[in-house]
Amino acid sequence: MPVESAPRIGHNKKMAEIKLAKTAGFCWGVKRAIDITLESARGKGEEVYTYGPLIHNPQLIKLLESKNIHVETNLDNLKPGSEVIIRTHGITPQKRDDLKRHGLVISDATCPLVAKVQGMIRKFSRKGYSIVIVGDDHHAEVAGLKGFAETPVYVVASLEEAKKLPDMEKVFVAAQTTCDIQNYEAIKKYFREKCPDLEIGETICEATDERQSEVIRLSKEVDAMVIVGGKNSANTARLAGIAKEQGLDTFHIETDDELDLTHMAKYQSIGVTAGASTPKWIIDAVVAKLSSIKEQRKPLPVEILGIIVKSNLFLAAGGAILTYTNALMLKETPNPLIVGVAFCAIAATYLTNQLLRPKEIQKSQIRKYNYHLKYNSLFWGIAIAAAVSGMVLSFNLGWPSLAIYLAVVGFGTTYGLDRGRFRLFVRLKDIPASKDIFVSLAWVMITVVLTYINEKGTGNITFPLLITFGIAYTRSILFDIRDIYADQVIGKEVMPMLVGKEHAKKTLYGVLLGISIICIMDILFGGRGSLMAAYLLGIAYLLGFVYYNESKIWINSAKFDLFLDTPYFIIGAVAYLIA
Numbered sequence: 001m002p003v004e005s006a007p008r009i010g011h012n013k014k015m016a017e018i019k020l021a022k023t024a025g026f027c028w029g030v031k032r033a034i035d036i037t038l039e040s041a042r043g044k045g046e047e048v049y050t051y052g053p054l055i056h057n058p059q060l061i062k063l064l065e066s067k068n069i070h071v072e073t074n075l076d077n078l079k080p081g082s083e084v085i086i087r088t089h090g091i092t093p094q095k096r097d098d099l100k101r102h103g104l105v106i107s108d109a110t111c112p113l114v115a116k117v118q119g120m121i122r123k124f125s126r127k128g129y130s131i132v133i134v135g136d137d138h139h140a141e142v143a144g145l146k147g148f149a150e151t152p153v154y155v156v157a158s159l160e161e162a163k164k165l166p167d168m169e170k171v172f173v174a175a176q177t178t179c180d181i182q183n184y185e186a187i188k189k190y191f192r193e194k195c196p197d198l199e200i201g202e203t204i205c206e207a208t209d210e211r212q213s214e215v216i217r218l219s220k221e222v223d224a225m226v227i228v229g230g231k232n233s234a235n236t237a238r239l240a241g242i243a244k245e246q247g248l249d250t251f252h253i254e255t256d257d258e259l260d261l262t263h264m265a266k267y268q269s270i271g272v273t274a275g276a277s278t279p280k281w282i283i284d285a286v287v288a289k290l291s292s293i294k295e296q297r298k299p300l301p302v303e304i305l306g307i308i309v310k311s312n313l314f315l316a317a318g319g320a321i322l323t324y325t326n327a328l329m330l331k332e333t334p335n336p337l338i339v340g341v342a343f344c345a346i347a348a349t350y351l352t353n354q355l356l357r358p359k360e361i362q363k364s365q366i367r368k369y370n371y372h373l374k375y376n377s378l379f380w381g382i383a384i385a386a387a388v389s390g391m392v393l394s395f396n397l398g399w400p401s402l403a404i405y406l407a408v409v410g411f412g413t414t415y416g417l418d419r420g421r422f423r424l425f426v427r428l429k430d431i432p433a434s435k436d437i438f439v440s441l442a443w444v445m446i447t448v449v450l451t452y453i454n455e456k457g458t459g460n461i462t463f464p465l466l467i468t469f470g471i472a473y474t475r476s477i478l479f480d481i482r483d484i485y486a487d488q489v490i491g492k493e494v495m496p497m498l499v500g501k502e503h504a505k506k507t508l509y510g511v512l513l514g515i516s517i518i519c520i521m522d523i524l525f526g527g528r529g530s531l532m533a534a535y536l537l538g539i540a541y542l543l544g545f546v547y548y549n550e551s552k553i554w555i556n557s558a559k560f561d562l563f564l565d566t567p568y569f570i571i572g573a574v575a576y577l578i579a
Protein backbone atom coordinates (compact mmCIF):
# COMPACT_ATOMS: atom_id res chain seq x y z
CA MET A 1 0.00 0.00 0.00
CA PRO A 2 1.39 3.39 -0.89
CA VAL A 3 1.94 5.85 1.92
CA GLU A 4 0.86 9.16 0.39
CA SER A 5 1.25 12.72 1.51
CA ALA A 6 0.38 15.99 -0.20
CA PRO A 7 1.76 16.17 -3.80
CA ARG A 8 4.87 18.26 -4.19
CA ILE A 9 5.19 18.69 -7.94
CA GLY A 10 6.75 21.75 -9.45
CA HIS A 11 10.52 21.40 -9.39
CA ASN A 12 12.40 21.99 -12.56
CA LYS A 13 13.23 18.44 -13.61
CA LYS A 14 13.59 16.28 -16.69
CA MET A 15 10.71 14.08 -17.90
CA ALA A 16 10.13 10.85 -15.98
CA GLU A 17 13.59 10.79 -14.52
CA ILE A 18 14.40 7.85 -12.25
CA LYS A 19 17.02 8.51 -9.58
CA LEU A 20 18.39 5.46 -7.82
CA ALA A 21 19.98 6.07 -4.42
CA LYS A 22 23.64 5.00 -4.27
CA THR A 23 23.04 3.30 -0.91
CA ALA A 24 20.01 1.28 -2.04
CA GLY A 25 20.16 -2.39 -1.10
CA PHE A 26 22.18 -4.79 1.00
CA CYS A 27 24.38 -3.40 3.74
CA TRP A 28 27.58 -5.28 4.50
CA GLY A 29 26.01 -6.93 7.59
CA VAL A 30 23.29 -8.49 5.45
CA LYS A 31 25.74 -9.51 2.72
CA ARG A 32 27.86 -11.18 5.38
CA ALA A 33 24.84 -13.04 6.80
CA ILE A 34 23.84 -14.29 3.33
CA ASP A 35 27.41 -15.39 2.63
CA ILE A 36 27.54 -17.32 5.93
CA THR A 37 24.16 -18.93 5.30
CA LEU A 38 24.84 -19.98 1.72
CA GLU A 39 28.25 -21.25 2.75
CA SER A 40 26.65 -23.39 5.49
CA ALA A 41 24.16 -24.88 3.05
CA ARG A 42 26.59 -25.37 0.15
CA GLY A 43 27.15 -28.98 -0.78
CA LYS A 44 25.03 -30.29 2.11
CA GLY A 45 22.32 -32.80 1.38
CA GLU A 46 20.46 -32.05 4.59
CA GLU A 47 18.41 -29.05 5.59
CA VAL A 48 19.85 -25.99 7.29
CA TYR A 49 17.81 -23.69 9.54
CA THR A 50 17.83 -20.03 10.39
CA TYR A 51 16.60 -19.22 13.86
CA GLY A 52 13.89 -16.81 12.75
CA PRO A 53 13.99 -15.13 9.32
CA LEU A 54 17.62 -14.39 8.36
CA ILE A 55 16.69 -10.88 7.26
CA HIS A 56 13.37 -9.09 6.89
CA ASN A 57 12.77 -9.75 3.23
CA PRO A 58 10.12 -12.32 2.29
CA GLN A 59 11.36 -12.73 -1.30
CA LEU A 60 14.87 -13.65 -0.21
CA ILE A 61 13.53 -15.98 2.49
CA LYS A 62 11.48 -17.74 -0.21
CA LEU A 63 14.57 -18.17 -2.34
CA LEU A 64 16.54 -19.56 0.57
CA GLU A 65 13.71 -22.06 1.14
CA SER A 66 14.29 -23.37 -2.37
CA LYS A 67 17.91 -23.99 -1.35
CA ASN A 68 16.96 -26.10 1.65
CA ILE A 69 17.44 -23.25 4.12
CA HIS A 70 14.36 -23.02 6.32
CA VAL A 71 13.14 -20.63 8.98
CA GLU A 72 12.50 -22.29 12.34
CA THR A 73 11.91 -20.98 15.84
CA ASN A 74 10.49 -24.07 17.52
CA LEU A 75 13.42 -26.08 18.83
CA ASP A 76 11.21 -29.17 19.20
CA ASN A 77 11.07 -29.33 15.41
CA LEU A 78 14.87 -29.59 15.15
CA LYS A 79 16.91 -32.77 15.50
CA PRO A 80 20.12 -32.57 17.61
CA GLY A 81 23.08 -32.10 15.26
CA SER A 82 21.12 -29.87 12.84
CA GLU A 83 22.81 -26.67 11.78
CA VAL A 84 21.14 -23.45 12.93
CA ILE A 85 22.12 -19.99 11.76
CA ILE A 86 21.64 -17.04 14.08
CA ARG A 87 20.29 -14.17 12.03
CA THR A 88 21.66 -10.63 11.64
CA HIS A 89 19.52 -9.30 14.51
CA GLY A 90 21.15 -11.63 17.04
CA ILE A 91 19.55 -13.50 19.94
CA THR A 92 19.68 -13.36 23.74
CA PRO A 93 22.39 -15.32 25.63
CA GLN A 94 19.57 -17.41 27.13
CA LYS A 95 18.33 -18.42 23.65
CA ARG A 96 21.87 -19.28 22.61
CA ASP A 97 22.17 -21.57 25.66
CA ASP A 98 18.88 -23.22 24.65
CA LEU A 99 20.25 -23.93 21.17
CA LYS A 100 23.40 -25.45 22.65
CA ARG A 101 21.45 -27.55 25.17
CA HIS A 102 19.40 -28.90 22.28
CA GLY A 103 22.60 -30.18 20.63
CA LEU A 104 22.36 -27.89 17.59
CA VAL A 105 25.36 -26.76 15.57
CA ILE A 106 25.40 -22.94 15.64
CA SER A 107 26.59 -20.65 12.85
CA ASP A 108 26.53 -17.07 14.01
CA ALA A 109 25.45 -14.51 11.39
CA THR A 110 24.70 -11.79 13.96
CA CYS A 111 25.83 -8.52 12.44
CA PRO A 112 29.08 -7.52 14.22
CA LEU A 113 27.59 -4.06 14.85
CA VAL A 114 24.63 -5.60 16.66
CA ALA A 115 27.04 -7.83 18.60
CA LYS A 116 28.95 -4.69 19.61
CA VAL A 117 25.78 -3.12 21.06
CA GLN A 118 25.03 -6.37 22.90
CA GLY A 119 28.52 -6.19 24.43
CA MET A 120 28.03 -2.55 25.50
CA ILE A 121 24.74 -3.35 27.20
CA ARG A 122 26.29 -6.23 29.09
CA LYS A 123 29.30 -4.10 30.12
CA PHE A 124 27.31 -1.13 31.48
CA SER A 125 24.70 -3.35 33.05
CA ARG A 126 27.43 -5.15 35.00
CA LYS A 127 28.64 -1.74 36.19
CA GLY A 128 25.19 -1.14 37.68
CA TYR A 129 23.70 1.11 34.98
CA SER A 130 20.01 0.84 34.11
CA ILE A 131 19.58 0.30 30.38
CA VAL A 132 17.40 2.30 28.01
CA ILE A 133 17.09 1.01 24.46
CA VAL A 134 15.61 3.37 21.88
CA GLY A 135 13.82 1.27 19.30
CA ASP A 136 10.89 -1.00 18.58
CA ASP A 137 10.11 -3.33 21.48
CA HIS A 138 8.68 -5.92 19.09
CA HIS A 139 11.75 -6.04 16.86
CA ALA A 140 13.98 -9.12 16.99
CA GLU A 141 17.16 -7.06 17.45
CA VAL A 142 15.70 -5.27 20.50
CA ALA A 143 14.47 -8.57 21.96
CA GLY A 144 18.04 -9.88 21.63
CA LEU A 145 19.62 -6.73 23.13
CA LYS A 146 17.33 -6.85 26.17
CA GLY A 147 18.68 -10.30 27.02
CA PHE A 148 22.17 -8.85 27.64
CA ALA A 149 20.99 -6.55 30.44
CA GLU A 150 21.43 -7.75 34.00
CA THR A 151 19.91 -4.57 35.48
CA PRO A 152 16.46 -3.06 34.74
CA VAL A 153 16.01 -2.51 31.01
CA TYR A 154 13.48 -0.21 29.30
CA VAL A 155 12.57 0.14 25.66
CA VAL A 156 11.26 3.46 24.38
CA ALA A 157 10.23 4.36 20.85
CA SER A 158 9.87 8.13 21.31
CA LEU A 159 10.75 11.11 23.46
CA GLU A 160 7.27 11.01 24.97
CA GLU A 161 7.83 7.43 26.09
CA ALA A 162 11.28 8.34 27.47
CA LYS A 163 9.72 11.09 29.60
CA LYS A 164 7.44 8.52 31.26
CA LEU A 165 10.36 6.40 32.54
CA PRO A 166 11.00 6.29 36.31
CA ASP A 167 13.90 8.35 37.70
CA MET A 168 17.20 6.52 37.45
CA GLU A 169 20.62 7.43 38.80
CA LYS A 170 22.90 5.66 36.40
CA VAL A 171 21.69 5.18 32.83
CA PHE A 172 23.18 3.69 29.70
CA VAL A 173 21.26 4.69 26.57
CA ALA A 174 21.65 2.75 23.32
CA ALA A 175 19.70 2.76 20.08
CA GLN A 176 18.52 -0.08 17.89
CA THR A 177 21.05 -0.03 15.01
CA THR A 178 18.37 1.02 12.52
CA CYS A 179 16.79 3.70 14.72
CA ASP A 180 15.79 7.09 13.32
CA ILE A 181 18.71 9.48 13.89
CA GLN A 182 16.61 12.58 14.70
CA ASN A 183 14.52 10.65 17.20
CA TYR A 184 17.64 9.31 18.92
CA GLU A 185 19.22 12.79 19.05
CA ALA A 186 16.12 14.18 20.81
CA ILE A 187 16.10 11.36 23.37
CA LYS A 188 19.84 11.69 24.04
CA LYS A 189 19.38 15.43 24.64
CA TYR A 190 16.60 14.71 27.11
CA PHE A 191 18.73 12.25 29.11
CA ARG A 192 21.74 14.62 29.09
CA GLU A 193 19.63 17.22 30.85
CA LYS A 194 18.07 14.75 33.25
CA CYS A 195 20.71 12.21 34.32
CA PRO A 196 23.89 13.07 36.22
CA ASP A 197 25.54 9.71 35.54
CA LEU A 198 24.82 9.03 31.90
CA GLU A 199 26.57 6.89 29.31
CA ILE A 200 25.46 7.03 25.68
CA GLY A 201 26.18 4.47 22.99
CA GLU A 202 26.50 5.77 19.43
CA THR A 203 24.95 2.58 18.16
CA ILE A 204 23.06 3.61 15.02
CA CYS A 205 24.96 1.87 12.29
CA GLU A 206 26.65 3.81 9.51
CA ALA A 207 24.68 1.94 6.84
CA THR A 208 21.45 3.20 8.41
CA ASP A 209 22.84 6.71 8.78
CA GLU A 210 23.95 6.84 5.13
CA ARG A 211 20.63 5.50 3.83
CA GLN A 212 18.55 7.91 5.87
CA SER A 213 20.73 10.92 4.94
CA GLU A 214 20.55 10.01 1.26
CA VAL A 215 16.76 9.80 1.36
CA ILE A 216 16.66 13.35 2.74
CA ARG A 217 19.07 14.56 0.02
CA LEU A 218 17.23 12.72 -2.74
CA SER A 219 13.87 14.04 -1.53
CA LYS A 220 14.92 17.52 -2.57
CA GLU A 221 15.44 16.41 -6.17
CA VAL A 222 12.35 14.31 -6.90
CA ASP A 223 8.55 14.46 -6.87
CA ALA A 224 7.90 11.00 -5.46
CA MET A 225 9.85 8.32 -3.70
CA VAL A 226 9.64 4.56 -4.07
CA ILE A 227 11.06 2.62 -1.13
CA VAL A 228 11.70 -1.05 -1.87
CA GLY A 229 11.87 -3.68 0.85
CA GLY A 230 10.05 -5.92 3.27
CA LYS A 231 7.01 -4.43 4.95
CA ASN A 232 8.31 -6.08 8.13
CA SER A 233 11.76 -4.48 7.75
CA ALA A 234 12.29 -1.75 10.35
CA ASN A 235 14.99 0.09 8.41
CA THR A 236 12.94 0.05 5.18
CA ALA A 237 9.82 1.32 6.97
CA ARG A 238 11.97 4.07 8.52
CA LEU A 239 13.19 5.16 5.07
CA ALA A 240 9.56 5.38 3.93
CA GLY A 241 8.70 7.40 7.03
CA ILE A 242 11.56 9.85 6.42
CA ALA A 243 10.59 10.34 2.76
CA LYS A 244 7.02 11.02 3.82
CA GLU A 245 8.18 13.52 6.43
CA GLN A 246 9.92 15.42 3.60
CA GLY A 247 6.46 15.95 2.06
CA LEU A 248 6.85 13.45 -0.79
CA ASP A 249 4.34 11.00 -2.17
CA THR A 250 5.97 7.84 -0.88
CA PHE A 251 5.37 4.26 -2.03
CA HIS A 252 6.69 1.45 0.16
CA ILE A 253 6.62 -1.67 -1.99
CA GLU A 254 8.10 -5.15 -1.70
CA THR A 255 8.28 -5.93 -5.41
CA ASP A 256 7.67 -4.25 -8.76
CA ASP A 257 4.27 -5.99 -8.96
CA GLU A 258 2.91 -3.37 -6.55
CA LEU A 259 3.78 -0.47 -8.86
CA ASP A 260 0.90 1.20 -10.64
CA LEU A 261 2.60 2.66 -13.71
CA THR A 262 -0.43 4.70 -14.75
CA HIS A 263 -0.28 6.42 -11.39
CA MET A 264 3.52 6.77 -11.38
CA ALA A 265 3.49 8.31 -14.87
CA LYS A 266 2.17 11.55 -13.38
CA TYR A 267 5.50 12.24 -11.66
CA GLN A 268 8.28 13.94 -13.56
CA SER A 269 11.02 12.67 -11.31
CA ILE A 270 10.99 9.58 -9.07
CA GLY A 271 13.55 8.62 -6.45
CA VAL A 272 14.17 4.96 -5.67
CA THR A 273 15.88 3.56 -2.63
CA ALA A 274 15.74 0.31 -0.72
CA GLY A 275 16.26 -1.04 2.75
CA ALA A 276 19.47 -2.72 3.81
CA SER A 277 17.86 -6.14 3.40
CA THR A 278 16.50 -5.70 -0.15
CA PRO A 279 18.14 -7.87 -2.82
CA LYS A 280 19.58 -6.14 -5.86
CA TRP A 281 17.44 -8.03 -8.36
CA ILE A 282 14.26 -6.71 -6.74
CA ILE A 283 15.59 -3.12 -6.87
CA ASP A 284 16.63 -3.65 -10.50
CA ALA A 285 13.15 -4.92 -11.36
CA VAL A 286 11.57 -1.83 -9.80
CA VAL A 287 13.95 0.54 -11.61
CA ALA A 288 13.36 -1.31 -14.88
CA LYS A 289 9.61 -1.11 -14.50
CA LEU A 290 9.68 2.58 -13.62
CA SER A 291 12.06 3.22 -16.50
CA SER A 292 9.50 1.70 -18.82
CA ILE A 293 7.39 4.88 -18.29
CA LYS A 294 10.19 6.71 -20.02
CA GLU A 295 10.94 3.86 -22.38
CA GLN A 296 7.39 3.91 -23.74
CA ARG A 297 8.42 7.22 -25.29
CA LYS A 298 11.87 5.97 -26.31
CA PRO A 299 13.04 7.27 -29.71
CA LEU A 300 13.41 4.61 -32.41
CA PRO A 301 17.23 4.85 -32.68
CA VAL A 302 17.55 4.25 -28.92
CA GLU A 303 15.22 1.23 -29.13
CA ILE A 304 17.25 -0.19 -32.05
CA LEU A 305 20.49 0.33 -30.12
CA GLY A 306 18.88 -1.49 -27.18
CA ILE A 307 18.00 -4.45 -29.45
CA ILE A 308 21.53 -4.57 -30.86
CA VAL A 309 23.10 -4.57 -27.41
CA LYS A 310 20.60 -6.89 -25.67
CA SER A 311 20.70 -9.43 -28.50
CA ASN A 312 24.52 -9.53 -28.16
CA LEU A 313 25.00 -8.35 -31.76
CA PHE A 314 27.16 -5.52 -30.45
CA LEU A 315 29.34 -8.01 -28.58
CA ALA A 316 29.49 -10.24 -31.68
CA ALA A 317 30.67 -7.26 -33.74
CA GLY A 318 33.33 -6.66 -31.08
CA GLY A 319 34.41 -10.31 -31.40
CA ALA A 320 34.61 -10.00 -35.18
CA ILE A 321 36.78 -6.89 -34.85
CA LEU A 322 39.06 -8.63 -32.36
CA THR A 323 39.43 -11.52 -34.85
CA TYR A 324 40.42 -9.01 -37.53
CA THR A 325 43.02 -7.43 -35.23
CA ASN A 326 44.37 -10.78 -34.08
CA ALA A 327 44.84 -11.78 -37.73
CA LEU A 328 46.95 -8.65 -38.25
CA MET A 329 48.93 -9.57 -35.18
CA LEU A 330 49.51 -13.03 -36.60
CA LYS A 331 50.91 -11.22 -39.66
CA GLU A 332 48.02 -12.40 -41.83
CA THR A 333 45.58 -10.65 -44.10
CA PRO A 334 42.26 -10.87 -42.22
CA ASN A 335 39.98 -13.47 -43.82
CA PRO A 336 36.33 -12.22 -44.06
CA LEU A 337 35.09 -15.82 -43.72
CA ILE A 338 36.85 -16.24 -40.36
CA VAL A 339 35.70 -12.81 -39.19
CA GLY A 340 32.14 -13.87 -40.14
CA VAL A 341 32.46 -17.18 -38.25
CA ALA A 342 33.59 -15.28 -35.13
CA PHE A 343 30.61 -12.93 -35.40
CA CYS A 344 28.14 -15.80 -35.81
CA ALA A 345 29.67 -17.97 -33.09
CA ILE A 346 29.54 -15.20 -30.49
CA ALA A 347 26.03 -14.02 -31.42
CA ALA A 348 24.60 -17.56 -31.52
CA THR A 349 26.31 -18.75 -28.34
CA TYR A 350 25.53 -15.84 -26.04
CA LEU A 351 22.01 -15.24 -27.30
CA THR A 352 20.90 -18.88 -27.31
CA ASN A 353 22.38 -19.50 -23.87
CA GLN A 354 20.52 -16.52 -22.45
CA LEU A 355 17.25 -17.38 -24.19
CA LEU A 356 17.46 -20.87 -22.70
CA ARG A 357 17.87 -19.51 -19.13
CA PRO A 358 15.04 -16.98 -18.77
CA LYS A 359 14.71 -17.38 -14.99
CA GLU A 360 18.37 -16.62 -14.34
CA ILE A 361 18.34 -13.64 -16.70
CA GLN A 362 15.22 -12.35 -14.96
CA LYS A 363 17.08 -12.38 -11.63
CA SER A 364 20.40 -10.99 -12.76
CA GLN A 365 19.59 -8.80 -15.80
CA ILE A 366 16.00 -7.65 -15.65
CA ARG A 367 16.26 -5.15 -18.52
CA LYS A 368 17.77 -7.74 -20.82
CA TYR A 369 14.99 -10.10 -19.74
CA ASN A 370 12.37 -7.47 -20.66
CA TYR A 371 13.90 -7.18 -24.14
CA HIS A 372 13.89 -10.98 -24.44
CA LEU A 373 10.18 -11.01 -23.63
CA LYS A 374 9.34 -8.18 -25.97
CA TYR A 375 11.40 -9.39 -28.93
CA ASN A 376 11.44 -13.12 -28.21
CA SER A 377 10.72 -14.26 -31.79
CA LEU A 378 13.16 -11.77 -33.27
CA PHE A 379 15.90 -12.84 -30.86
CA TRP A 380 15.34 -16.54 -31.56
CA GLY A 381 15.44 -15.70 -35.27
CA ILE A 382 18.78 -13.91 -34.84
CA ALA A 383 20.19 -16.78 -32.77
CA ILE A 384 19.18 -19.46 -35.27
CA ALA A 385 20.27 -17.40 -38.29
CA ALA A 386 23.66 -16.74 -36.65
CA ALA A 387 24.12 -20.42 -35.72
CA VAL A 388 23.30 -21.67 -39.23
CA SER A 389 25.33 -18.96 -41.01
CA GLY A 390 28.32 -19.73 -38.80
CA MET A 391 28.02 -23.39 -39.67
CA VAL A 392 27.95 -22.67 -43.42
CA LEU A 393 30.90 -20.26 -43.22
CA SER A 394 33.04 -22.57 -41.09
CA PHE A 395 32.21 -25.53 -43.38
CA ASN A 396 33.61 -23.43 -46.25
CA LEU A 397 36.83 -23.05 -44.28
CA GLY A 398 37.16 -26.81 -43.86
CA TRP A 399 36.43 -29.62 -41.40
CA PRO A 400 38.80 -28.48 -38.61
CA SER A 401 37.13 -25.05 -38.56
CA LEU A 402 33.64 -26.59 -38.55
CA ALA A 403 34.67 -28.86 -35.66
CA ILE A 404 35.97 -25.88 -33.63
CA TYR A 405 32.85 -23.89 -34.42
CA LEU A 406 30.47 -26.70 -33.43
CA ALA A 407 32.42 -27.44 -30.24
CA VAL A 408 32.42 -23.79 -29.12
CA VAL A 409 28.77 -23.08 -30.01
CA GLY A 410 27.51 -26.45 -28.72
CA PHE A 411 29.38 -26.09 -25.46
CA GLY A 412 28.60 -22.41 -25.01
CA THR A 413 24.88 -22.54 -25.71
CA THR A 414 24.26 -25.39 -23.30
CA TYR A 415 26.75 -24.48 -20.56
CA GLY A 416 25.07 -23.98 -17.19
CA LEU A 417 21.65 -25.26 -18.22
CA ASP A 418 19.43 -27.18 -15.84
CA ARG A 419 20.66 -30.50 -14.52
CA GLY A 420 19.45 -33.45 -16.50
CA ARG A 421 19.43 -31.93 -19.94
CA PHE A 422 23.18 -31.64 -20.54
CA ARG A 423 24.89 -33.58 -17.81
CA LEU A 424 28.50 -33.23 -19.00
CA PHE A 425 28.27 -29.47 -19.20
CA VAL A 426 26.44 -29.31 -15.90
CA ARG A 427 29.31 -31.18 -14.28
CA LEU A 428 31.83 -28.78 -15.83
CA LYS A 429 29.75 -25.90 -14.55
CA ASP A 430 30.02 -27.34 -11.05
CA ILE A 431 33.79 -26.76 -11.06
CA PRO A 432 34.02 -23.54 -9.01
CA ALA A 433 34.98 -20.43 -11.00
CA SER A 434 35.19 -22.50 -14.19
CA LYS A 435 32.79 -20.37 -16.23
CA ASP A 436 35.14 -17.44 -16.74
CA ILE A 437 37.97 -19.71 -17.84
CA PHE A 438 35.81 -21.66 -20.31
CA VAL A 439 34.38 -18.43 -21.74
CA SER A 440 37.87 -17.01 -22.23
CA LEU A 441 39.11 -20.23 -23.85
CA ALA A 442 36.15 -20.14 -26.25
CA TRP A 443 37.10 -16.57 -27.25
CA VAL A 444 40.68 -17.68 -27.84
CA MET A 445 39.56 -20.60 -30.03
CA ILE A 446 37.28 -18.46 -32.16
CA THR A 447 39.23 -15.22 -32.46
CA VAL A 448 42.83 -16.52 -32.54
CA VAL A 449 43.13 -20.28 -33.16
CA LEU A 450 40.72 -20.32 -36.10
CA THR A 451 42.85 -17.79 -37.98
CA TYR A 452 46.07 -19.54 -36.99
CA ILE A 453 45.07 -22.98 -38.29
CA ASN A 454 43.50 -21.64 -41.48
CA GLU A 455 46.22 -19.26 -42.50
CA LYS A 456 49.06 -21.45 -41.24
CA GLY A 457 50.50 -18.24 -39.87
CA THR A 458 54.12 -17.46 -39.39
CA GLY A 459 53.39 -15.03 -36.57
CA ASN A 460 53.79 -15.91 -32.93
CA ILE A 461 50.43 -17.12 -31.59
CA THR A 462 51.36 -16.85 -27.88
CA PHE A 463 50.89 -13.11 -27.45
CA PRO A 464 47.51 -12.76 -29.24
CA LEU A 465 46.37 -15.81 -27.35
CA LEU A 466 47.30 -14.41 -23.93
CA ILE A 467 45.98 -10.92 -24.67
CA THR A 468 42.64 -12.24 -25.97
CA PHE A 469 42.31 -14.55 -22.99
CA GLY A 470 43.02 -11.64 -20.61
CA ILE A 471 40.49 -9.32 -22.24
CA ALA A 472 37.74 -11.98 -22.37
CA TYR A 473 38.47 -13.02 -18.78
CA THR A 474 38.21 -9.41 -17.59
CA ARG A 475 34.87 -8.96 -19.33
CA SER A 476 33.47 -12.15 -17.86
CA ILE A 477 34.58 -11.32 -14.29
CA LEU A 478 33.18 -7.79 -14.53
CA PHE A 479 29.77 -9.26 -15.32
CA ASP A 480 30.16 -11.66 -12.38
CA ILE A 481 30.96 -8.77 -10.04
CA ARG A 482 27.90 -6.91 -11.24
CA ASP A 483 25.61 -9.92 -10.75
CA ILE A 484 27.27 -11.34 -7.66
CA TYR A 485 24.25 -11.48 -5.30
CA ALA A 486 21.81 -12.70 -7.93
CA ASP A 487 24.36 -15.40 -8.82
CA GLN A 488 24.67 -16.43 -5.21
CA VAL A 489 21.00 -17.23 -4.89
CA ILE A 490 20.88 -18.78 -8.34
CA GLY A 491 23.72 -21.02 -7.19
CA LYS A 492 26.48 -20.08 -9.62
CA GLU A 493 29.98 -20.33 -8.21
CA VAL A 494 31.74 -17.58 -10.07
CA MET A 495 35.20 -16.36 -9.17
CA PRO A 496 34.25 -13.10 -7.35
CA MET A 497 31.99 -15.16 -5.10
CA LEU A 498 34.82 -17.48 -4.10
CA VAL A 499 37.46 -14.85 -3.44
CA GLY A 500 35.31 -11.76 -2.76
CA LYS A 501 34.64 -8.72 -4.93
CA GLU A 502 37.74 -6.79 -3.92
CA HIS A 503 40.09 -9.70 -4.55
CA ALA A 504 38.41 -10.29 -7.90
CA LYS A 505 39.07 -6.67 -8.85
CA LYS A 506 42.68 -6.99 -7.75
CA THR A 507 43.00 -10.11 -9.90
CA LEU A 508 41.68 -8.14 -12.87
CA TYR A 509 44.23 -5.39 -12.28
CA GLY A 510 46.89 -8.12 -12.23
CA VAL A 511 45.59 -9.72 -15.46
CA LEU A 512 45.36 -6.38 -17.28
CA LEU A 513 48.77 -5.22 -16.11
CA GLY A 514 50.17 -8.62 -17.11
CA ILE A 515 48.88 -8.35 -20.67
CA SER A 516 50.01 -4.71 -20.82
CA ILE A 517 53.54 -5.89 -20.06
CA ILE A 518 53.20 -8.48 -22.84
CA CYS A 519 52.22 -5.68 -25.25
CA ILE A 520 55.12 -3.48 -24.15
CA MET A 521 57.56 -6.37 -24.46
CA ASP A 522 56.28 -7.07 -27.94
CA ILE A 523 56.65 -3.42 -28.91
CA LEU A 524 60.25 -3.52 -27.68
CA PHE A 525 61.30 -6.95 -28.95
CA GLY A 526 58.55 -8.58 -31.03
CA GLY A 527 58.50 -6.38 -34.07
CA ARG A 528 54.77 -5.67 -34.21
CA GLY A 529 55.39 -2.19 -32.86
CA SER A 530 52.53 0.20 -33.35
CA LEU A 531 49.90 -2.57 -33.73
CA MET A 532 50.44 -3.39 -30.08
CA ALA A 533 49.49 0.21 -29.24
CA ALA A 534 45.93 -0.69 -30.31
CA TYR A 535 45.76 -3.42 -27.68
CA LEU A 536 47.37 -1.18 -25.09
CA LEU A 537 44.67 1.45 -25.62
CA GLY A 538 41.92 -1.18 -25.21
CA ILE A 539 43.58 -2.52 -22.05
CA ALA A 540 43.94 1.01 -20.61
CA TYR A 541 40.21 1.52 -21.23
CA LEU A 542 39.41 -1.72 -19.39
CA LEU A 543 41.60 -0.69 -16.44
CA GLY A 544 39.51 2.49 -16.20
CA PHE A 545 36.32 0.44 -16.45
CA VAL A 546 37.36 -1.88 -13.61
CA TYR A 547 38.07 1.19 -11.49
CA TYR A 548 34.86 3.09 -12.23
CA ASN A 549 32.31 0.35 -12.97
CA GLU A 550 30.64 0.46 -9.53
CA SER A 551 28.44 3.36 -10.64
CA LYS A 552 24.99 2.00 -9.79
CA ILE A 553 23.28 3.98 -12.52
CA TRP A 554 24.75 1.50 -15.02
CA ILE A 555 23.38 -1.55 -13.31
CA ASN A 556 21.66 -3.77 -15.83
CA SER A 557 21.24 -0.97 -18.30
CA ALA A 558 22.40 -1.31 -21.89
CA LYS A 559 25.13 1.21 -21.03
CA PHE A 560 27.02 -1.36 -18.95
CA ASP A 561 27.24 -3.79 -21.90
CA LEU A 562 27.84 -0.95 -24.33
CA PHE A 563 30.77 0.53 -22.41
CA LEU A 564 32.21 -2.84 -21.47
CA ASP A 565 32.29 -4.02 -25.10
CA THR A 566 33.73 -0.77 -26.43
CA PRO A 567 37.43 -1.78 -26.11
CA TYR A 568 37.06 -4.21 -29.05
CA PHE A 569 36.04 -1.28 -31.22
CA ILE A 570 38.89 0.89 -29.93
CA ILE A 571 41.38 -1.90 -30.61
CA GLY A 572 39.93 -2.56 -34.07
CA ALA A 573 39.75 1.10 -35.08
CA VAL A 574 43.34 1.83 -34.06
CA ALA A 575 44.58 -1.42 -35.66
CA TYR A 576 42.74 -0.56 -38.90
CA LEU A 577 44.31 2.90 -39.01
CA ILE A 578 47.76 1.47 -38.39
CA ALA A 579 47.31 -1.40 -40.86
Ligand code: SF4
Residues within 6 Å of the ligand: 027, 028, 029, 030, 088, 111, 112, 113, 114, 177, 178, 205, 206, 207, 208, 235, 276
Ligand atom coordinates in the same frame (compact mmCIF):
# COMPACT_ATOMS: atom_id res chain seq x y z
S1 SF4 B 1 21.88 -2.27 8.94
FE1 SF4 B 1 23.81 -2.03 10.02
S2 SF4 B 1 23.52 -3.17 11.90
FE2 SF4 B 1 21.93 -3.85 10.52
S3 SF4 B 1 22.81 -5.62 9.51
FE3 SF4 B 1 23.26 -3.85 8.23
S4 SF4 B 1 25.32 -3.22 8.86
FE4 SF4 B 1 24.49 -4.55 10.48
